[in-house]
Amino acid sequence: KYLPNCINTDTMEVKNLVSSKRKKLVVGAMGRLIEKKGFDFLINVFKNLSNVDLIIGGAGPIKGHLIKLSENFSNIKLIGWVKDKDKFFSNIDVFCSSSTNEPFGLVILEAMGRGIPVISTNCKGPSDIIKNYHNGILVNINNIAELRHTIRQLEKNIDLRKKISKNGLK
Numbered sequence: 001k002y003l004p005n006c007i008n009t010d011t012m013e014v015k016n017l018v019s020s021k022r023k024k025l026v027v028g029a030m031g032r033l034i035e036k037k038g039f040d041f042l043i044n045v046f047k048n049l050s051n052v053d054l055i056i057g058g059a060g061p062i063k064g065h066l067i068k069l070s071e072n073f074s075n076i077k078l079i080g081w082v083k084d085k086d087k088f089f090s091n092i093d094v095f096c097s098s099s100t101n102e103p104f105g106l107v108i109l110e111a112m113g114r115g116i117p118v119i120s121t122n123c124k125g126p127s128d129i130i131k132n133y134h135n136g137i138l139v140n141i142n143n144i145a146e147l148r149h150t151i152r153q154l155e156k157n158i159d160l161r162k163k164i165s166k167n168g169l170k
Helices: 039-047 063-070 085-090 106-112 124-129 144-156 158-169
Strands: 025-030 052-057 076-080 094-097 118-121 137-139
Touching (some): 025 144, 039 052, 039 076, 063 076, 094 106, 094 144, 106 118, 144 158
Parallel strands (some): 094 118, 118 137
16 A cells, blocks of 8 residues: 555644643744745744744755844744654644645644644645645635734634644544
């Protein structure tokens, strides 16, 4: 049997479904720091998004560009390569994939497998995984206003976060 794009959920720490005690919503993103991952788009969303933090994990050739783009914004942190994914996911409330082109999106499954609600851009791979507003939310590529609105929606609607988290785990 051939099983592409698999993850071992037996070793993952499942987050308590949306019971964050943090004062601010924390959104996480992780991947290779390359153009097609859309991290520059994501940073631009958070530049004008008060009371919500963004943590980006990863390494790659555009790291310097992203650091420069996010300087002077205390709500945006680039933490470098993530060695302990369970620790990364335990520190976020929502996961966001901002790719302009994504063949699959393994990290989306890794977030879902830990009970983290997922927002992703509507490109081929994520649209194969996510049923919109059921086990994740799909937004249009490079639509800053739509992604900002969706983040605010999840910030305010804990029941929606719980529904997406529960269905993502399934």
